Amino acid sequence: MARSVIDPVTRIEGHLRVECEVENGVITDAWVSGGLFRGMEAVMQGRQPSDAFYIAQRICGVCPISHGHASTMAAEDALGITIPNGARIVRNIIEAAQFLHSHILWFYTLAALDYVNPAKALEANIADTYALAEAAGTSTANFAVVQNKVKTLVEGGDLSIFTGAWLDHPGFAADMPAELHLIAVAHYLEALEIQAEASRVIAIMGGKFPHFMTSIPGGTSWMPTEEKLDDVLFRLMRVRDWVMNTMIPDTLAIAPFYSDALSYGGGTGNFLAWGVFNRESLEMKDRYLPNGAVFVPTSGLTVQDADPGKIAEYVEHSWLSEGESGLNPADGVTVPPKEFPGYDTGDKYSWAKAPRYDGKSTEVGPLARMIVAYLRGVEPVKALIDSTLEKLGAAGKPEVLVSLLGRVAARNLETAVVADWSLEWANELIAAVKGGGVEFFKPLENDNGKGRGMWEAPRGALGHWMNVQGGLIANYQVVTPSTWDISPRDKDGVRGPMEEALVGAPVLDPERPIEAGRIARSFDP
Amino acid sequence: MSHAYTREMHPLAFVVSHWTNLCAMVFLTLSGLYIHYPIFPGFMGAARGTHNFWMFVLLINLVVRLVMGFTLKTSKLAGGREKELDIKNFLPQAENRHQLWPTIKYYLFLKKEHPLGGKYNSLQKFAYVLTVPLILLAAYTGFALWGPTSQWSFFLAGTTMVANWFNGGVGGAALMPMRIVHYWTMWAILSFTFIHVYLANIYGFDADRIMFAWKETGTDHA
Amino acid sequence: MAYEDRAFAEQLAARGVTRRDFVKFCGSVAAMLGLSESMVPTIASAVESAAGSKLYPAVWVNGGACTGCTESMAQATYPDVATVVLDILSMNYMETVMMAMGADAEKALYDTVNNNEGKAIMIYEGSVMKGWDGNALRVAGEPSLKILDDLAPKVAAIIAVGSCAVDGGWVKAGPNTADATGVSMYLAEKGIKTPVINLPTCPVNPEWIVAMVVDVLLLGELESGAILGKLDAQGRPKLIFGQTIHDNCPRRGHFENGEFVYQFGSPEEAKGYCLYAMGCKGPQTQTNCPIVRWNNQTSWCVESGSPCIGCGNFNWVDNGAPFLGRMRKVAIGSGSHNGGFAPGVAGAAVGGVVAAALGVHAIGMAATGRLGNMPDTEDVKEHDRKKGGDK
Structure with missing residues (x-):
């Protein structure tokens, strides 16, 4: 029995520690610790509702768009504003661009190095690499130059971002051909340009990325011009083509070599989504990716409407433990400790609170969204998942998605779905502008009210709660997706979703638990 | 005893200077408020040009008025024609000291009789002298905000100091606290003007006749 | 040389960058650094030779960050982030992109700085988290302040990227629960003399990092000390942060x-x-x-x-804040954002109080019958009287 620790977990946003109990090569218990407390909610107090938009998105530099939108929606809900249709479409496009950016960056820059080994790419035969790329239906690149670059790094001794990496780890699939490693490394470099292209769509409509400027309460301050509209459309087309011709084929080519990851890493099997991408009704249930809650262990593959009233946040194992436990965020408090209690896996061990939905430890993220959309019969999600299951040899068995590989696949499939939709919305906006009379902003009128913005970041369900009194924010609470997924134990000692996903996973080398890293990163925490 | 206003009390040069001050204050205040928030569109360039122009006028006028104070002679007494150097009538003198407290008491209704004063009572003298630093403060804070001069170390030092008081940051961010001080200076000058206009007119409008039209009143040959 | 040039051009081409784009980039870097057009070939050859030689050791440390500055760096083009971290710098520690994890990642950080004492560059992102003795941010089982305490004295310079690293950023905004501050303030508290180059904005603009990398590393301005002369009193490059x-x-x-x-x-x-x-x-x-x-x-x-x-x-x-208002609230001294008052309201209030007081005073003057009754004046000046000049 040994404690296996990864601290810091790299290639994520923020600071995370994963500590596992390993017995006979299998993780038997796990503790996940969020390492940072900044006090965002306190900064909000006493400021104007429109200020919250600019500050709140700075919680997360990888998903600022979603935080900005949730904050703005909370202000609009509190002050009773319905945004004009033009603003709805603009926000869908900005949000979609961030999803594309985030998922591409996550898969290639953050997650891929757990499955792909650049050192193996050195052994690849260039001609065979082209042949393999063609066979896999993925795009080609100048593989010789990429291989040469890797060679220069390795031979020059300046490993740069590969310094200290476990390049000889036995956890890399032994039967995965060197050529496939090389293809992935080439696309790793290419992905940097494509994710930047997706970000440029945000820059056009929001000024810059990360941290955008335009989705203020009331609508958007961005006004389309013909020049900007086709700039948006053509950049989205470029990203979409790359996703379809490179990212999806890469995923399908690599996945079979890690098919054992279908058998572990599933977690609690409880899923929650608030939904994202509004239709004209602005209803959560009606969204392109709708809201829903699924509890596989207790009620199987059935979906129910998600209700923000059923959230309670527990702080028994959190360092933020001086406030009352079990509160709903609408009345929530964030009380930092007077003295730091110390790191103790038996007691308090994380800055994160433990949110529970209907009392259950619940996972959020693309897997939750895809399962909810699948069970609600949303197209093209349903068709895409069915065909993917077929390719993975699990036709008609959507429950296999509740696994490490399922979580990875769900994120990449969602990328494809959102890429298609993003073009649809760009065209919808062009049609609306052509039709004339489209509006983008409605001024604020009220000074008092309580509101919430329930939305989705690329990494999962996100909620902002705002109480406005006399035109100023009287209370502000945020429940981020990572808070759900990296949650510590709750008052009953029930593990958080990531902790639960770690339990039962194999670990070849407790000194170098690459498998635990894979599971942690599969949540994109 | 006299209630007369003579041209020896307020020579023509002072009347011109007073008019100049009035125009400058009006234009500076209105253009300044517009720059602070352009309540209707179309005039930012004009407002900034106006503000800059009248700022120079006000400053030059201040210098000219001070020089005149040391060179021109005005009447020693209210309603009088016998003259001495203006600055002796303008600056508070040791002999005014005994009048100060009774004057304040009079205006606070704590004393029935107004003490005998000269052309200006001692309270008035203090108020007029105060306008000099107020105008200089407005000018200094204005130059600290104005693009061409804001980086001069003389002005930058003030900007930094003010920013520190208001926890306001450095560099460009420090301009906002300075802008606020500039804005408050306007209110201080406006408040002075309110009091000035009130007191000048509370006993009648003869003062306006001499200061605006250079018309004598209450004299034997009026 | 010719061979190296071709190899470099191939590397660029593999990322879809043409030779022309590259020269254009060098031109914009020259402009940003205040260098003349004639320096463009120097920059180009500096970048090229850097690409072919030993890479400059660097570490990128995340403090109390949202990772937005790393994200922003990933949006850089000409050169893109891959060129910066693979061809120019040996970025041996960068939490968000590095392959290593856990103890081996921390080892890479310490080894890089210790093995290149006085030579490595540290790029610092995020606020310095002082709250709870540094436990507001824990990395590798320790308060993250340890990284600065241990390594800041040993690096050649720290580039503080983003407003958080520069002065604490939004994290330091009132009430600053977690006691955040900026790198240069923290080093001053600890008496660490390592030069800090401040690149504010939230997030940092990657073009500025690239400009500094060229300035500091390729043109050797850190070793020559020339870089320090290009900074303002707040440690910001004047050419980037000099004009509004x-x-x-x-x-x-x-x-x-x-x-x-x-x-x-x-x-x-x-x-x-x-x-x-x-x-x-x-x-x-x-x-x-x-x-x-x-x-x-x-x-x-x-x-x-x-x-x-x-x-x-x-x-x-x-x-x-308020970001959509013309003037912020004013609070003298430490400045809690909840307190304070709007300057416009304060100014108008003073003017209004004065006007109202005068109105009340006028009523008093009327009631006491003083209205319109001008007080008498002296008929002889005091000093004349004293001198016996009484008429």
């Missing part, structure tokens, strides 16, 4: 014409009028955003229709 956004704003003409946006979504907004009336902080924010712009020069805040919020300023949240 207002000075360089493409909408400046609308400002001078008095053409303003008074309402988002209005025809004025559609015409791209000036955002001054919406609370734009451009007049008091010194960055070259309007020139360099963001995301590969795609756009920037004002171009997208948003007023500048002044994220490049020190203490930018407390100083800039």
Whole structure:
């Protein structure tokens, strides 16, 4: 029995520690610790509702768009504003661009190095690499130059971002051909340009990325011009083509070599989504990716409407433990400790609170969204998942998605779905502008009210709660997706979703638990 | 005893200077408020040009008025024609000291009789002298905000100091606290003007006749 | 040489960068560093030779960060982030992209700095978290302050990227629960003399990091000390942070014409009028955003229709909020954002009180029968009387 620790977990946003109990090569218990407390909610107090938009998105530099939108929606809900249709479409496009950016960056820059080994790419035969790329239906690149670059790094001794990496780890699939490693490394470099292209769509409509400027309460301050509209459309087309011709084929080519990851890493099997991408009704249930809650262990593959009233946040194992436990965020408090209690896996061990939905430890993220959309019969999600299951040899068995590989696949499939939709919305906006009379902003009128913005970041369900009194924010609470997924134990000692996903996973080398890293990163925490 | 206003009390040069001050204050205040928030569109360039122009006028006028104070002679007494150097009538003198407290008491209704004063009572003298630093403060804070001069170390030092008081940051961010001080200076000058206009007119409008039209009143040959 | 050139061109081509793009990039770097056009070939050959030789050791440390600055760096083009971290710097520690994890990652950090004492560059992102003796941010089972305490004295220079690293950023905004501060302030507290180059804005603009990398590393200006002369009193490169956004704003003409946006979504907004009336902080924010712009020069805040919020300023949240208002609240001293008062209200209140007091006073004057009864004046001046000049 040994404690296996990864601290810091790299290639994520923020600071995370994963500590596992390993017995006979299998993780038997796990503790996940969020390492940072900044006090965002306190900064909000006493400021104007429109200020919250600019500050709140700075919680997360990888998903600022979603935080900005949730904050703005909370202000609009509190002050009773319905945004004009033009603003709805603009926000869908900005949000979609961030999803594309985030998922591409996550898969290639953050997650891929757990499955792909650049050192193996050195052994690849260039001609065979082209042949393999063609066979896999993925795009080609100048593989010789990429291989040469890797060679220069390795031979020059300046490993740069590969310094200290476990390049000889036995956890890399032994039967995965060197050529496939090389293809992935080439696309790793290419992905940097494509994710930047997706970000440029945000820059056009929001000024810059990360941290955008335009989705203020009331609508958007961005006004389309013909020049900007086709700039948006053509950049989205470029990203979409790359996703379809490179990212999806890469995923399908690599996945079979890690098919054992279908058998572990599933977690609690409880899923929650608030939904994202509004239709004209602005209803959560009606969204392109709708809201829903699924509890596989207790009620199987059935979906129910998600209700923000059923959230309670527990702080028994959190360092933020001086406030009352079990509160709903609408009345929530964030009380930092007077003295730091110390790191103790038996007691308090994380800055994160433990949110529970209907009392259950619940996972959020693309897997939750895809399962909810699948069970609600949303197209093209349903068709895409069915065909993917077929390719993975699990036709008609959507429950296999509740696994490490399922979580990875769900994120990449969602990328494809959102890429298609993003073009649809760009065209919808062009049609609306052509039709004339489209509006983008409605001024604020009220000074008092309580509101919430329930939305989705690329990494999962996100909620902002705002109480406005006399035109100023009287209370502000945020429940981020990572808070759900990296949650510590709750008052009953029930593990958080990531902790639960770690339990039962194999670990070849407790000194170098690459498998635990894979599971942690599969949540994109 | 006299209630007369003579041209020896307020020579023509002072009347011109007073008019100049009035125009400058009006234009500076209105253009300044517009720059602070352009309540209707179309005039930012004009407002900034106006503000800059009248700022120079006000400053030059201040210098000219001070020089005149040391060179021109005005009447020693209210309603009088016998003259001495203006600055002796303008600056508070040791002999005014005994009048100060009774004057304040009079205006606070704590004393029935107004003490005998000269052309200006001692309270008035203090108020007029105060306008000099107020105008200089407005000018200094204005130059600290104005693009061409804001980086001069003389002005930058003030900007930094003010920013520190208001926890306001450095560099460009420090301009906002300075802008606020500039804005408050306007209110201080406006408040002075309110009091000035009130007191000048509370006993009648003869003062306006001499200061605006250079018309004598209450004299034997009026 | 010819071979190296070809190899470098191939590396660029593999990322879809043409030779022409590359020279263009060198030109924009020259402009940003205040160098003449004649320096372009020098920069180009410096970048090229760096690509072929031993890489410069560097570490990228995340403090209390949102990772937005790393994200921003990933948006850099010409050179893109891959060129920077693979061809110019040996970025041996960068939490968000490095392959290693856990103890081996921390080892890479310490080894890089210890094995290159006085030579490595540290790029620091995020606030320095002092709360709870540094436990507000824990890395590798320790308060993260340990990283600065241990390594800051041993690096050649620290580039503090983003407003959080520069002065604590939004994390330091009132009430600053977690006791955040900036790198240079923390080093001053600890008496560590390592030079700090401050690159504010939230997030940092990657073009500025690239400019500093060229300046410091390729042109050797850190070793020569020339770089320090290019910084202002706050440690910011003067050429990047010397002029206000207002000075360089493409909408400046609308400002001078008095053409303003008074309402988002209005025809004025559609015409791209000036955002001054919406609370734009451009007049008091010194960055070259309007020139360099963001995301590969795609756009920037004002171009997208948003007023500048002044994220490049020190203490930018407390100083800039309300972001859509012309003036912030004023609080003298430590400045809690909940307290304070609006300067416009304060000014008008003083004027109003004076006017009201005068009104009341006039009533008093009327009641005491003084209205219109001018007090008598002296008929002889006091000093004349004393001198016996009594008529």
